[in-house]
Amino acid sequence: MYKYYYIRNTNNYQMRKSLLIFLSFFCFTHCIQAQEVKGTVTDALLAPLPGVIVSLNGKPTTTTNLDGNFQITIGNEVNKISFSFLSFATFDTTIIGNRVAEKLNIILQSSIKELDVVVVSAGRYEQKLEEVTVSMEVLRPRLIENTNAVTIENTLDQVPGVLITDGQANIRGGAGWSYGAGSRVQVLVDDLPILAADASDAKWSSMPIENLEQVEIIKGASSALFGSSALNGVINLRTAYPKTTPQTKVIFYGASYDKPDETGMRWWGNINPKMSGLNFFHSRMAGNLDLVIGGSTMIDESYRQGENESRARFNVNTRWRNQKIKGLNYGVNINSQISEGSLFFLWANDSIGALRPAGGTSSATTTLSDYTTYRTNWDPFVNYSIDKNHTVRLRSRFFRSNNTNNTNQNSIADTYYAELQYQQKIGEHINFTGGLVNINYSVKSELYNNHKASNKALFAQIDFKFNRLNAVIGGRAEQSALDSIIDDITPVFRAGINYRMGQATYLRASVGQGYRFPSIAEKFVQTNVGNLFVFPSDSLLPEKGISYEVGLKQGFKIGSWMGLADLAYFINTYENMMEFSFAQWGGLVPPLFGFGFKSVNVGDIKITGAEISLSATGKIGKVNATLLAGYTYMNPRQTRYDSLYVKKLGPQLYLGSDSSNFLKYRYSHLIKTDLELGYKKFSGGISIRYNSFMKNIDKIFVQPGLSDLIAPGIKKFRDRYPNGDLIFDLRSSIQLNSTTKVSLICKNVLNRTYMSRPADIQPPRTWFIQILVTI
Numbered sequence: 001m002y003k004y005y006y007i008r009n010t011n012n013y014q015m016r017k018s019l020l021i022f023l024s025f026f027c028f029t030h031c032i033q034a035q036e037v038k039g040t041v042t043d044a045l046l047a048p049l050p051g052v053i054v055s056l057n058g059k060p061t062t063t064t065n066l067d068g069n070f071q072i073t074i075g076n077e078v079n080k081i082s083f084s085f086l087s088f089a090t091f092d093t094t095i096i097g098n099r100v101a102e103k104l105n106i107i108l109q110s111s112i113k114e115l116d117v118v119v120v121s122a123g124r125y126e127q128k129l130e131e132v133t134v135s136m137e138v139l140r141p142r143l144i145e146n147t148n149a150v151t152i153e154n155t156l157d158q159v160p161g162v163l164i165t166d167g168q169a170n171i172r173g174g175a176g177w178s179y180g181a182g183s184r185v186q187v188l189v190d191d192l193p194i195l196a197a198d199a200s201d202a203k204w205s206s207m208p209i210e211n212l213e214q215v216e217i218i219k220g221a222s223s224a225l226f227g228s229s230a231l232n233g234v235i236n237l238r239t240a241y242p243k244t245t246p247q248t249k250v251i252f253y254g255a256s257y258d259k260p261d262e263t264g265m266r267w268w269g270n271i272n273p274k275m276s277g278l279n280f281f282h283s284r285m286a287g288n289l290d291l292v293i294g295g296s297t298m299i300d301e302s303y304r305q306g307e308n309e310s311r312a313r314f315n316v317n318t319r320w321r322n323q324k325i326k327g328l329n330y331g332v333n334i335n336s337q338i339s340e341g342s343l344f345f346l347w348a349n350d351s352i353g354a355l356r357p358a359g360g361t362s363s364a365t366t367t368l369s370d371y372t373t374y375r376t377n378w379d380p381f382v383n384y385s386i387d388k389n390h391t392v393r394l395r396s397r398f399f400r401s402n403n404t405n406n407t408n409q410n411s412i413a414d415t416y417y418a419e420l421q422y423q424q425k426i427g428e429h430i431n432f433t434g435g436l437v438n439i440n441y442s443v444k445s446e447l448y449n450n451h452k453a454s455n456k457a458l459f460a461q462i463d464f465k466f467n468r469l470n471a472v473i474g475g476r477a478e479q480s481a482l483d484s485i486i487d488d489i490t491p492v493f494r495a496g497i498n499y500r501m502g503q504a505t506y507l508r509a510s511v512g513q514g515y516r517f518p519s520i521a522e523k524f525v526q527t528n529v530g531n532l533f534v535f536p537s538d539s540l541l542p543e544k545g546i547s548y549e550v551g552l553k554q555g556f557k558i559g560s561w562m563g564l565a566d567l568a569y570f571i572n573t574y575e576n577m578m579e580f581s582f583a584q585w586g587g588l589v590p591p592l593f594g595f596g597f598k599s600v601n602v603g604d605i606k607i608t609g610a611e612i613s614l615s616a617t618g619k620i621g622k623v624n625a626t627l628l629a630g631y632t633y634m635n636p637r638q639t640r641y642d643s644l645y646v647k648k649l650g651p652q653l654y655l656g657s658d659s660s661n662f663l664k665y666r667y668s669h670l671i672k673t674d675l676e677l678g679y680k681k682f683s684g685g686i687s688i689r690y691n692s693f694m695k696n697i698d699k700i701f702v703q704p705g706l707s708d709l710i711a712p713g714i715k716k717f718r719d720r721y722p723n724g725d726l727i728f729d730l731r732s733s734i735q736l737n738s739t740t741k742v743s744l745i746c747k748n749v750l751n752r753t754y755m756s757r758p759a760d761i762q763p764p765r766t767w768f769i770q771i772l773v774t775i
Contacts, residue, residue: 037095038071039104040064041083046428048467049108051502055082067467083108085503127463130553131470133496133510134222135568137162137613139215141240143628146676146685146731148253148745148768150277150298152215152237153204158687159217160613160630160672165665165756167201171219173607173634174232174572176665177757178580178599181521184514186222186230189237190333192379195229196401197413197441198448200519202235203401206337206375208315210251210279211294213240219611220547220570221514224476224494227437227457231514231545231574239317239333242292246284248775253277257303258765261751264352265761273301275766290331292317303763304344306361306368311339327385336376343369343405345529346759350713354753354761358530358711363406367530371405389425394418409527411445434460437478441520448524453482455517461494468500480517480542487542490515504555514545522578522599531709533596535585541601545574556616561625563616574605579664582700595700602638605663609634624678632670636663664698665757667691669724681736687729693722701758711759725754733770743770 041052041064048068053060056072057080064070072081074095084090088108129138137159149155153164163170165177169185187194187202195202215237222230255275259266277298284291295314302308319331346358346367359365377399385391397417404410421435441453461474473495480487496510518540526536551568579602586594613630638661671690677683701707702715728750733743745768754762 035074035076036071037074037081037104038069039106041068041070041085041106041108043088044107044109046107047465049085049088050468052083052085052108055084056080058082130504130506130555130564131465131498131500133470133472133498133508134512135161135219135549135551135566135570135611137217137219137615139217141209141212141214142626143674143676144209144212145251145772146683146733146743147674147687147729148251148255148731148743148770149209150275150300151204152207152209153202155209156215156217156235157689158628158672158674160628161219161611161632161670162217163667163670163691164204166760167204169202169233169235170666171217171233172570172572172609172611172632173636173663173666174574176579176663178522178578181525181580182516182519182578182599183229184232184516186226186234187237188226188234189335189377190239190379191236192395192397192417192419193226193229193415193439194377194397194399197399197415197453197520198401198411198443198445199413199521200229201521203375205311205339206313206335207237208239208294208296208313208335209237210249210281210296211239211292211315211317213238219568220510220549220572221492221512221545222494223492223514223516224474224512225459225461227459227476227478228455228480228515228517231516231543232572239315240283240292241317241319242283242285242290244285247282249279249281250773251279251770252773253768253770255766255768257763258751258767260303260355260753260764262351262354262753265354265753267305267356273303275300288321288323290317290319290321300341302344303355303766304761305356306366307342307344307357309339309341311337311341313337325384327387328383330380330382332381333379334377336374338372338374340372341370343371345369346532346711347713347761350717354713354717358759369405369407369409369529371403373404374400374402376400391423393421393423395421407527407529409445409447411443411447413445414442416440416442429465431463431465432460433463433474434458443520447527448520451483451520451524453480453520455480468502470498472496478515482517482520482523487517490542506553507551508553509550510547511549512547514547515542516544516578517542518578518599528596532711533586534580535596535598537599540578540599541576543574543576543578543601545572545577547572559618559620561616561618561620563614563618563627566611566613568611570607570609570611572605572607574607576601577603577605580698582698597698604639605636606639607634607636607663622679624676624683626676627674629673629675630671634666634668634670636666637661638663660696662696664696665694666696667694667724681734682732683735684732685730687731689727690724692724694718697758714758717755721754725752726750727752727754739773739775741772741774743772744768745770 041049043049050064050066050068052064054062054070054072061072062070079095081095082090082092083106085108091106091108144155156162157164161172168175169183171185175184181199183195183200183202218234220233222234226234257273279296281294293316297312299310315335317333319329322328344357347354348356348358358367377397379397382394399415401413417439419435419437424432437457439455443451455478457476457478459476464471475493477489477491479489492513492515494512498506498508500506523538523540524536525534527534548571549568553564553566555564578599580597581600582597584594585596585598611632615628617626669692673688676685727748729747730749731743731745733741735741747766751765756762
C-alpha cells in the first residue's frame, strides 16, 4: 500500500511537472507571437483625435484616448489595422507582427467638404471653419453663378441671418434702414475695408463677383480685429489667385421682367423691360507671376419707370513670387467701374403708381436722380514669410468713389488705407497676430460740404490651440478724428473658446465689443428727395456694443451626404445706437414745415435671438445635393422706451415709431433655404426666403394726411400684406459638353409683390437665361 501511494504521488508529480512545462512553453511562445502596437491619431493639422475606432482584422478593438493615443496587441501574422472616425476618411494599414515600428503616427483626412473649408476672417490667419470661436458662414462662387447674381448683395440675401435693405447690410437685426449711411457691418475685399469715405456704405455693384474664392460672413461684433463699422459683423470677399492650370470663364445672361400681379402697376406696353450682361474671368501662372483678369458689363432697363442702369467693370490681380528672396511676394490688385443711370427712390402711390416715381418723370418734379459714378481701388501689397513661424505683411488701398448727378448731390470720397501686420507662430500651439492701421479720408461734396477724417489703430490677438481646445483673446485701441474734432482713444476686446467634444462636435462661446464712429453723411448730410427732407446731426455720438454668443456645431454624415449643423444663441447690446428718425427738425417752411429725417442717438438697445443653420454637400443615391439653410429668430428692443407716439424733444415735434419698443425696420423671423440637385448632365435648384411682417416703421409713413405728402399708400399696402413675405426662386441647367452649361432661372416664381422698405417695391417675376463657358 505504501508502495502504491508512493507510485501514485510520483505520477501526479510527473503530471504536474509536465503540465507546468507545457504551460510555460505556451506562454513563452504566445509572448513571442503577441506584440504591442502603439501610436497617435491626428487630423491634417496634427491635432489629436480622441474616440477614433481602431479595428484589428475587421474587428473593433479599442479607441483613442483624449490625447489621440492608442495601444493594441497583434499577432505574428499579417495584421490589418483600420482607423475610422465620423467625418474622416477611414485609414487602413497592414503590419507584420515581427516588423512593428516603435510608434505609428496616423493622420486622418476629413471626408466632409464643408469641414475642409478654411477661413481667414475670424483670426486673420487660416483656420478650419468648425474650429473658429464665432458664428461664420461661407459662400462659394458656385452659388453666385447658379443663381445668376448680378451683384453680391443678391446672394448675401440668401445667407441665414443676413439682410440687405436698400444696400445696407443687416446681420441678426443689428441695423434698420438709413438708406445706406453708416454701415454697422464692415465690408472687406481681401481683408481690406471697402466702405466709402463719405457715407460709410458698401458699393455692392462695384465688387468683383466674377473673381471670388469665397465670401466669409462673421456674425457679431468684430471691432477688435476690423475696427469701426464692424459693430454688427463682417462680410469679407476674398478674390482668387491662379491654380497650376490656367482657367477661363465667361458668363452671358439675358433677363426679362414679367408683368406684376397687381392690376395697373405695369407702366410699360407690350414689350417687357430687359436686362443683359456678361462676366468674364481668366487666371494663370506665368513663371513667377500670378495673374488674374476679370470684368463685367450690364444693361438694365428696370421694372420701375425712369430707372435704368448701365455699367462696366474691369479688375486685375497680380502677385510676383520673388525667387531670390524665399518667402517674399508682392503685387497690386486693381478694380475699376463706371456706371450711369437714374435712381428711383419713392413711389407715386401704392396702386398704379407703385412702379412709377413720385413727381412723375419730368425733370422739374421727378424724384428720379440721374447719375454717373466712377469707383476704383488700387491695392499694393508686400508679404514676407521670414520662415515658417514669422510673417510680415504690408497692405494698402486707395479707394475713390466719385458720384455726379443732376440733383446737387455730387461727391468725391477718397480713402487711403495702410496696414502693417505681423504674425508669429509660437511653438505648436500659439499664434500671435498684431498690427498698426492708419486711414485717412477726404470728402469734397455738395451734399456734405468738404471734410477730412482719419482713424489710427493698434490691434493684437493671440490664438491658442491645445488638443481639443481652441481659445482666442484680442484687443484694439483706435482713435478717430473728424475735421478739428479728435475722439478719445477707444479700447475694444474680444475673447472666445471652441472645444471639440468628439465625433465632430464643437462647442463654442464668445464675447466681443464693438464701436462705430459716425459717418460724414450721418453728421452733415442736408438734402431732399421730393418732399422727403434729411437734416444734419453734427452732435451725433459714437455708438458702442457687445455681442455674446454660445453655439454648437455638429458634423454629420448620411450615406455620402455630409455637412455641418450649427445652433447659436446670441445677445447683442448697443449704447447710443444711431437711427434715422422723423421729427420737426427745421423751420416752419412749406412744404413740410421743417419735418424730415435726421440721424439721432435713440438710446440703449438689446437684441436677443437664436439661429440654426445647415450646410451640406454630397450624394443622395446617385444625385448630387448641396444645401444651405437657416432659421433666425430675433427680438430687437429699446431697453428704455417712451410709449407715447407724439412727444416733445426740446422745441421739436417728434412723431417717433409706428408701434412699440420693437426696433424699426426689423423682422422677428427669417428663413433662408437653397437646395441644388444634380444628376449626370442635369441640375436644378430652389431658393426660398421668408421674413415675417415688419412690425415697426416710422409713424410718418402711416400717419393720415402727412404721409400723403411724402409717399402715399404705405399704410394701405402694409394692411394688404400683414403676414410677411415668402419668395421662391427656381433654376435648372444642362451641361451641354465639357465646357458649356445653359441655365434657365426664374426669380420670384410666385410673382409676389413686396417691399424691402417703405415705398420700394422689389422686382416682379424675372426670367433669366444664362450661358456659362469654362475653358
